[in-house]
Amino acid sequence: MNEVRNALGGSGTGSIQGVLFDIDDTLVDLRAAAIAAFLELTTEELGHVDEAGANAVAAAFADDKAGAYERYMAGELTFLEQREMRLRHSFGLVNAEPPAGEQYQSWAAIYEKTVRSYWRPFDDVTPHLEQLRAMGIPFGAVSNNLESYQRAKLEIAGLPGFDVVVGSDTAGAPKPAAAPFLAGCKGLGSRPEQTLYVGDNPVNDYAGARNAGLPAVLLDRGSVHQDFSGIRIRDLWVLAAIPFT
Structure with a gap:
């Protein structure tokens, strides 16, 4: 002090x-909110990994291990595109298939509503x-x-x-x-x-x-x-x- x-x-x-x-x-x-919302929405997709693995995947998404947000700030990606890039990266860590196309658009809308409930x-x-x-x-x-x-x-x-x-x-x-x-x-x-x-x-x-x-x-x-x-x-x-x- x-x-x-x-x-x-x-x-x-x-x-x-x-x-x-x-x-x-x-x-x-925001990190805690992102992890909680991610885990709530990916129970089925991450069903093949244990709790520690699922938490690690959620943390990779929340911590943006894909480096997507800086690309959004640089104007290279839209907000939804950077979030999709983070999703693909985190799912790839455990060989899970992320939602794509219209399925991703639906997932992103639900995620946004869910993460706001955790802020x-x-x-x-x-x-x-x-x-x-x-x-x-x-x-x-x-x-x-x-x-x-x-x-x-x-x-x-x-x-x-x-x-x-x-x-x-x-x-x-x-x-x-x-x-x-x-x-x-x-x-x-x-x-x-x-x-x-x-x-x-x-x-x-x-x-x-x-x-x-x-x-x-x-x-x-x-x-x-x-x-x-x-x-x-x-x-x-x-x-x-x-x-x-």
Whole structure:
């Protein structure tokens, strides 16, 4: 905690006047939702593998081991195409036959409805946002997905009241480009150097925010970035103990 406090306080930023968050796996536990929805819909197709195998396949889908989402962000794939690529890759791990064509279109529609039913915030999110509200600090979200889709995600997850939500479509570029971060600052009415950014990706979130002039912390909930040399926290409870103003 002292490391975070000293880094933010000693960076020449003065007080933090606004906070921007990534959404997926920072505020909303998207990985858990994706795994649960995937397993619910693939019981028959994965019937030939044991529980551990099915969980591994679901994790490969949720973690995008196919590398499809970056291709979606680059404009090479549509949203549904990147999801289909992930599905094919994960099924291929256990020699299962994925749905294709119209069957995939039907599967994708059911999956979307199902995964939305599992969208939940992490336990530390609501208390932290309530603390920011009580302190009068505006907060928003900057995400590499469509703004309308991410706004719906926040609402469904029970996280309303964001002062600004910026999507890669409305910003004109995805993170780690500076445009989404600066759009978030503009929406909050705060200067970049006084706007803290919190996200779970070392490149898209931490480096992108820092390069745009924002102080940033990496939220590493699973401790998967042990060699990360920047400011890293395990949860939002750490930030709750820091006097922002």
